[in-house]
Amino acid sequence: RTGYIAIVGRPNVGKSTLLNHLIGQKISITSRKAQTTRHRIVGIRTDADAQYVFVDTPGFQMQHQNVLNRVMNRTVTQSLSDVDVALFVIESMRFDARDEKVLALLPRNQPVVLVINKTDKVSDKSTLLPFIEKVSASFPFAAIIPVSAKRDSQLTELVQEIRRHM
Ligand code: GDP
Ligand code: MG
Numbered sequence: 001r002t003g004y005i006a007i008v009g010r011p012n013v014g015k016s017t018l019l020n021h022l023i024g025q026k027i028s029i030t031s032r033k034a035q036t037t038r039h040r041i042v043g044i045r046t047d048a049d050a051q052y053v054f055v056d057t058p059g060f061q062m063q064h065q066n067v068l069n070r071v072m073n074r075t076v077t078q079s080l081s082d083v084d085v086a087l088f089v090i091e092s093m094r095f096d097a098r099d100e101k102v103l104a105l106l107p108r109n110q111p112v113v114l115v116i117n118k119t120d121k122v123s124d125k126s127t128l129l130p131f132i133e134k135v136s137a138s139f140p141f142a143a144i145i146p147v148s149a150k151r152d153s154q155l156t157e158l159v160q161e162i163r164r165h166m
Pocket of ligand 1 (some may be wrong): 001009010011012013014015016017018019118119120121147148150151
């Protein structure tokens with residue numbers, strides 16, 4: 001079985017890192033600087049019983065509506081059509097206007113999984129639950145999975161959730 005998965009979110013939330021760790025290869029480009037990923041990058045994870053085709057989208061560029069930004073936003077929207085599931089990635093304890101703008105563009109007729117990344121940066125895990133409740137009220141997410149892409153934490157659970165939508 002083959003599934004197609006879009007990875008979306010504002011710059012710097014860890015989309016490329018997540019893709020790299022999901023497929024176990026250094027294909028996507030990660031950086032502290034936003035806008036490193038200018039093109040869609042596809043990564044394939046092959047398990048014994050399933051194949052996962054991931055599309056890492058460039059971040060939305062909201063501040064300046066120049067031609068490049070418009071093209072990049074269009075690319076994000078195109079990535080979302082025809083996927084089995086979209087992963088909407090945010091950072092732990094941070095959900096701001098930029099995230100909300102990306103969320104507003106997500107399809108409501110397709111499953112969207114909320115991926116709360118960088119949980120390794122949260123020292124007091126009890127603060128995560130109220131944060132999750134706040135964010136989950138803003139969209140009918142199919143599931144909510146807190147992860148640390150960098151530390152490979154909860155990625156197996158994320159793949160299992162993706163599998164349910166293929
Ligand atoms: P993108 O712009 O969404 O593709 O984000 P990147 O994957 O390029 O990551 C942006 C920054 O966040 C980089 O410095 C990453 O090392 C860092 N990062 C990504 N995932 C994690 C994580 O799980 N934990 C921590 N602490 N940092 C992360
Ligand atoms: Mg990136």
